[in-house]
Amino acid sequence: xxxxxxxxxxxxxxxxxxxxxxxxxxxxxxxxxxxxxxxxxxxxxxxxxxxxxxxxxxxxxxxxxxxxxxxxxxxxxxxxxxxxxxxxxxxxxxxxxxxxxxxxxxxxxxxxxxxxxxxxxxxxxxxxxxxxxxxxxxxxxxxxxxxxxxxxxxxxxxxxxxxxxxxxxxxxxxxxxxxxxxxxxxxxxxxxxxxxxxxxxxxxxxxx
Numbered sequence: 001x002x003x004x005x006x007x008x009x010x011x012x013x014x015x016x017x018x019x020x021x022x023x024x025x026x027x028x029x030x031x032x033x034x035x036x037x038x039x040x041x042x043x044x045x046x047x048x049x050x051x052x053x054x055x056x057x058x059x060x061x062x063x064x065x066x067x068x069x070x071x072x073x074x075x076x077x078x079x080x081x082x083x084x085x086x087x088x089x090x091x092x093x094x095x096x097x098x099x100x101x102x103x104x105x106x107x108x109x110x111x112x113x114x115x116x117x118x119x120x121x122x123x124x125x126x127x128x129x130x131x132x133x134x135x136x137x138x139x140x141x142x143x144x145x146x147x148x149x150x151x152x153x154x155x156x157x158x159x160x161x162x163x164x165x166x167x168x169x170x171x172x173x174x175x176x177x178x179x180x181x182x183x184x185x186x187x188x189x190x191x192x193x194x195x196x197x198x199x200x201x202x203x204x205x206x207x208x
Contacts, residue, residue, distance in 0.1 A: 012073075013059060020055040020078020024183060025199060027206055028074050032198035036184070039194030040086075043186045047089055050098065051184075054085025054105035061109035068113060080112050080130040081105035083184070087135040090185055092142055093149045100138070100148065108134040 021033035041048035058081025062072025071077060088101040111130040119126050142148040174189060180199075181192030200207035 013056065013063070016063070016073050016075060017052065017055040017059045017078050019073075019075025020059060020082055021051075021075070022198070022202065023075040023079040024083065025195075025202075025206070027199075027202045029198075029202040032202045033075065035198035035201060036195050039181070039188075039191040039198070040184060040186065042194065043181070043188040043191040047086060047186070050085050050089050050101050051082040054102060055079070055082040057081055057085075057102055057105040058109035058112070061106060061113070065113055068116065071116075077109050077112060080108045080126075080128060080134075083128065083131040084108040084134040084138075086185055087131070088138055091135070091139060091151055093151050096148065104134050104138055 015030055018030050018033040018037065019028055021036040022029045023033075024036070025032070037048055037052060040051055055075075055078035059072050059075070059078045061081075062068050062077025065072070068077070082105070084104040084107070085101040088104045089097060092100065094100075108130040111133060112126060115126045115129055139150065142150055177189055177192040177196060178187060179192070180196050181188050184191070184195070196207060
Protein backbone atom coordinates (compact mmCIF):
# COMPACT_ATOMS: atom_id res chain seq x y z
CA UNK A 1 0.00 0.00 0.00
CA UNK A 2 2.79 2.39 0.96
CA UNK A 3 4.74 1.55 -2.20
CA UNK A 4 1.63 2.23 -4.29
CA UNK A 5 1.16 5.63 -2.67
CA UNK A 6 4.84 6.50 -3.12
CA UNK A 7 4.71 5.47 -6.80
CA UNK A 8 1.60 7.60 -7.32
CA UNK A 9 3.26 10.61 -5.66
CA UNK A 10 6.33 10.16 -7.84
CA UNK A 11 4.23 10.00 -11.02
CA UNK A 12 2.36 13.15 -9.98
CA UNK A 13 5.67 14.91 -9.26
CA UNK A 14 6.85 14.06 -12.77
CA UNK A 15 3.55 15.27 -14.25
CA UNK A 16 3.66 18.57 -12.35
CA UNK A 17 7.32 19.05 -13.31
CA UNK A 18 6.60 18.50 -17.01
CA UNK A 19 3.86 21.13 -16.80
CA UNK A 20 6.62 23.54 -15.79
CA UNK A 21 7.93 23.42 -19.36
CA UNK A 22 4.58 24.54 -20.74
CA UNK A 23 4.31 27.25 -18.09
CA UNK A 24 7.38 28.93 -19.60
CA UNK A 25 4.99 29.70 -22.46
CA UNK A 26 2.27 30.76 -19.99
CA UNK A 27 0.07 27.66 -20.33
CA UNK A 28 -0.69 24.50 -18.36
CA UNK A 29 -0.50 21.43 -20.58
CA UNK A 30 1.47 18.26 -19.83
CA UNK A 31 1.49 17.10 -23.48
CA UNK A 32 2.85 20.47 -24.61
CA UNK A 33 5.41 20.32 -21.81
CA UNK A 34 6.54 16.89 -23.02
CA UNK A 35 6.96 18.16 -26.58
CA UNK A 36 8.98 21.12 -25.36
CA UNK A 37 11.22 18.79 -23.34
CA UNK A 38 11.66 16.66 -26.45
CA UNK A 39 12.56 19.77 -28.43
CA UNK A 40 15.25 20.69 -25.91
CA UNK A 41 16.52 17.09 -26.11
CA UNK A 42 17.02 17.47 -29.86
CA UNK A 43 19.28 20.43 -29.16
CA UNK A 44 21.11 18.80 -26.23
CA UNK A 45 20.14 15.69 -24.21
CA UNK A 46 22.35 16.95 -21.37
CA UNK A 47 20.60 20.31 -21.30
CA UNK A 48 17.21 18.57 -21.37
CA UNK A 49 18.21 16.40 -18.41
CA UNK A 50 19.34 19.32 -16.28
CA UNK A 51 16.18 21.22 -17.22
CA UNK A 52 14.01 18.26 -16.18
CA UNK A 53 15.89 17.78 -12.90
CA UNK A 54 15.72 21.51 -12.20
CA UNK A 55 11.98 21.49 -12.77
CA UNK A 56 11.63 18.58 -10.34
CA UNK A 57 13.65 20.50 -7.73
CA UNK A 58 11.52 23.61 -8.09
CA UNK A 59 8.23 21.70 -8.14
CA UNK A 60 9.22 19.71 -5.03
CA UNK A 61 9.93 22.92 -3.14
CA UNK A 62 6.61 24.39 -4.25
CA UNK A 63 4.73 21.25 -3.17
CA UNK A 64 6.36 21.49 0.26
CA UNK A 65 4.70 24.88 0.80
CA UNK A 66 1.13 24.17 1.84
CA UNK A 67 -0.26 27.52 0.69
CA UNK A 68 1.43 27.23 -2.72
CA UNK A 69 0.74 23.58 -3.48
CA UNK A 70 -1.89 24.35 -6.13
CA UNK A 71 0.54 26.59 -8.01
CA UNK A 72 3.20 23.87 -7.86
CA UNK A 73 0.76 21.31 -9.26
CA UNK A 74 0.14 23.60 -12.24
CA UNK A 75 3.87 23.79 -12.99
CA UNK A 76 4.28 27.34 -11.73
CA UNK A 77 7.22 26.40 -9.52
CA UNK A 78 8.95 24.41 -12.24
CA UNK A 79 9.41 26.95 -15.01
CA UNK A 80 11.66 29.46 -13.24
CA UNK A 81 13.78 26.66 -11.83
CA UNK A 82 14.24 24.87 -15.17
CA UNK A 83 15.19 28.12 -16.91
CA UNK A 84 17.68 28.91 -14.15
CA UNK A 85 19.24 25.44 -14.40
CA UNK A 86 19.49 25.72 -18.19
CA UNK A 87 21.05 29.18 -17.97
CA UNK A 88 23.77 27.99 -15.59
CA UNK A 89 24.59 25.05 -17.88
CA UNK A 90 24.74 27.28 -20.95
CA UNK A 91 26.47 30.35 -19.55
CA UNK A 92 28.99 28.80 -17.14
CA UNK A 93 31.80 26.29 -17.41
CA UNK A 94 33.43 24.06 -14.80
CA UNK A 95 33.20 20.68 -13.11
CA UNK A 96 30.76 22.04 -10.53
CA UNK A 97 28.28 23.23 -13.14
CA UNK A 98 25.73 20.44 -12.54
CA UNK A 99 25.60 21.05 -8.80
CA UNK A 100 25.46 24.82 -9.22
CA UNK A 101 22.62 24.45 -11.73
CA UNK A 102 20.50 22.47 -9.26
CA UNK A 103 21.32 24.91 -6.46
CA UNK A 104 20.23 27.74 -8.77
CA UNK A 105 17.00 25.84 -9.46
CA UNK A 106 16.31 25.55 -5.73
CA UNK A 107 17.22 29.20 -5.11
CA UNK A 108 14.90 30.27 -7.92
CA UNK A 109 12.01 28.30 -6.39
CA UNK A 110 12.53 29.83 -2.94
CA UNK A 111 12.79 33.26 -4.54
CA UNK A 112 9.51 32.50 -6.33
CA UNK A 113 7.91 31.74 -2.96
CA UNK A 114 9.21 34.97 -1.36
CA UNK A 115 8.36 37.24 -4.29
CA UNK A 116 4.87 35.72 -4.58
CA UNK A 117 4.10 36.87 -1.05
CA UNK A 118 5.40 40.37 -1.79
CA UNK A 119 3.81 40.77 -5.23
CA UNK A 120 0.48 39.49 -3.92
CA UNK A 121 0.01 42.80 -2.10
CA UNK A 122 -0.17 44.58 -5.45
CA UNK A 123 -1.86 41.65 -7.23
CA UNK A 124 1.05 41.36 -9.66
CA UNK A 125 2.35 38.12 -11.23
CA UNK A 126 5.94 37.11 -10.49
CA UNK A 127 6.50 35.70 -14.00
CA UNK A 128 10.23 35.11 -14.74
CA UNK A 129 11.64 37.51 -12.12
CA UNK A 130 13.19 34.65 -10.05
CA UNK A 131 14.92 33.25 -13.14
CA UNK A 132 16.31 36.64 -14.16
CA UNK A 133 17.59 37.47 -10.66
CA UNK A 134 19.06 33.98 -10.11
CA UNK A 135 20.83 33.93 -13.48
CA UNK A 136 22.41 37.33 -13.10
CA UNK A 137 23.54 36.54 -9.55
CA UNK A 138 25.12 33.34 -10.87
CA UNK A 139 26.95 35.23 -13.62
CA UNK A 140 28.20 37.92 -11.24
CA UNK A 141 29.34 35.41 -8.60
CA UNK A 142 31.33 33.51 -11.24
CA UNK A 143 33.74 36.45 -11.40
CA UNK A 144 34.67 35.87 -7.76
CA UNK A 145 34.73 32.04 -7.62
CA UNK A 146 37.68 30.33 -9.27
CA UNK A 147 35.83 27.04 -9.83
CA UNK A 148 33.35 28.76 -12.17
CA UNK A 149 34.03 30.41 -15.49
CA UNK A 150 31.73 32.15 -17.93
CA UNK A 151 31.37 30.28 -21.21
CA UNK A 152 33.41 32.17 -23.85
CA UNK A 153 30.49 31.77 -26.27
CA UNK A 154 28.39 33.95 -23.95
CA UNK A 155 29.60 37.52 -24.34
CA UNK A 156 28.22 40.46 -22.37
CA UNK A 157 29.35 43.61 -24.12
CA UNK A 158 28.13 46.74 -25.78
CA UNK A 159 26.05 46.15 -28.93
CA UNK A 160 28.45 48.56 -30.64
CA UNK A 161 31.11 45.83 -30.44
CA UNK A 162 28.97 43.07 -31.89
CA UNK A 163 30.04 41.55 -35.18
CA UNK A 164 26.98 40.20 -36.94
CA UNK A 165 27.23 38.10 -40.13
CA UNK A 166 25.68 39.86 -43.11
CA UNK A 167 26.40 37.34 -45.85
CA UNK A 168 23.49 35.72 -47.68
CA UNK A 169 19.80 36.50 -47.57
CA UNK A 170 17.85 36.63 -44.30
CA UNK A 171 15.32 33.83 -43.81
CA UNK A 172 12.23 35.26 -42.15
CA UNK A 173 10.56 31.91 -41.34
CA UNK A 174 13.80 30.47 -39.95
CA UNK A 175 14.19 33.50 -37.72
CA UNK A 176 10.61 33.24 -36.45
CA UNK A 177 10.88 29.55 -35.55
CA UNK A 178 14.32 29.92 -33.98
CA UNK A 179 12.94 32.85 -32.00
CA UNK A 180 10.46 30.50 -30.33
CA UNK A 181 13.34 28.26 -29.25
CA UNK A 182 15.24 31.26 -27.87
CA UNK A 183 12.60 31.53 -25.14
CA UNK A 184 14.45 28.51 -23.71
CA UNK A 185 17.85 30.10 -24.50
CA UNK A 186 18.58 27.69 -27.36
CA UNK A 187 19.35 28.37 -31.02
CA UNK A 188 17.82 25.47 -32.94
CA UNK A 189 15.34 25.28 -35.81
CA UNK A 190 14.12 21.78 -34.85
CA UNK A 191 13.77 22.60 -31.16
CA UNK A 192 11.89 25.78 -32.08
CA UNK A 193 9.63 23.77 -34.40
CA UNK A 194 8.69 21.28 -31.68
CA UNK A 195 8.06 24.07 -29.19
CA UNK A 196 5.84 25.79 -31.76
CA UNK A 197 3.95 22.52 -32.30
CA UNK A 198 3.56 22.27 -28.51
CA UNK A 199 1.88 25.67 -28.56
CA UNK A 200 -0.60 24.57 -31.23
CA UNK A 201 -1.31 21.40 -29.23
CA UNK A 202 -2.35 23.56 -26.30
CA UNK A 203 -4.54 25.66 -28.56
CA UNK A 204 -4.38 27.25 -32.00
CA UNK A 205 -4.50 30.71 -30.45
CA UNK A 206 -1.32 29.96 -28.52
CA UNK A 207 0.39 28.87 -31.72
CA UNK A 208 -0.76 31.85 -33.75
